[in-house]
Amino acid sequence: MSGGFPVDLILFGMVAAFLVLRLRSVLGRRTGFERPRREGPGAYDPAAAQRPAEIAPDLPAAAMPAGGTRRTVPDPGSPVGQALMRIRGVDPSFDPNGFLDGAEGAFRMIVDAFARGDRNMLRMLLDDDTYAGFAGVIDGRERAGETQRSEVRAMQEMAIEAADLRGTTADVTVRFVSDQVNVTSSKDGSIVAGADAVTELADIWTFRRDLRSQDPTWKLVATRSA
Template sequence: MRTIDRNFDPQHFLNGAEAAFRMIVGAFAAGDRTVLRPLLSDDTYRSFESAITGRETAEETQRSEIRSIEGLTIEDAALSGTMAAITLRIVSDQVAETLGRDGRPVAGADAVAELTDIWTFERDLAQPDPAWRLSAARSG
């Protein structure tokens, strides 16, 4: 990445990615589309928005609490034209559960679990905007 962007600092990127991870997980659980919109690519936003709408329709709420980040590593970096993509493996201890309209758990548990996520952030290096946006997310 440094050959394309001389100012790229992997540690600075990882610090920003951790902050984004915490913001995105919290905003997704809260259904906060305003926070999510600038942090996600268009396709990823549509996917998250659809899941939030599904929860709202089912009258479910999600509770997510990140207790700690146990690992944050760069797994891959790629460049396609001016689009840069960096894939991370994020290992975190979280409490994550979905509650039904009656407040009872529908999925997850009120207990700390170690979760591994594979997230890809992308940025158009030809644009002046320095923000990286989440373009893919999956469990790993």
């Protein structure tokens, strides 16, 4: 990630299942919004729209919680804020701040799954096209006998940068600034990419969901470097 009963594998599976359920409960609760390494691929009713202040009436556009992560939610009067309001018009329980909670969880899980080559986890969190790109990189890594280690040491910033609603399909784009360690090693253990040092990285990810779907998961549909 010997002999004897593989208790460690069972425990890992239980932990992974718990994390997936936890993530889906945040991203797919209809309360909200939902990095591979640099080599990864990277009908609205106006009457239903809420008043701008109702999107996040108690929170400023940018807040620095105790954990140190700076979070930015667009001003309700801005074009992005208006798009979020339209999303809430279709899904009244939609909350951008709740979405950012799930987005951070998704970010960490996808980075980890990509590094470990966990295709099952990636299938649950990525759309088909994005998954194909990620899987292609994993395939190439495995053919070369390479392994990757990726760790998100800290999340410095998260900001909602764009939002769109087409019919009942919503897209929300988040900018992540994180401190990470990313190292790719060859068969003999020598480093072929990255470095065993903390680097600040900025990524822009777009998540999508049909707000009327029974599937509550916001899936990653696009990635790029900031």
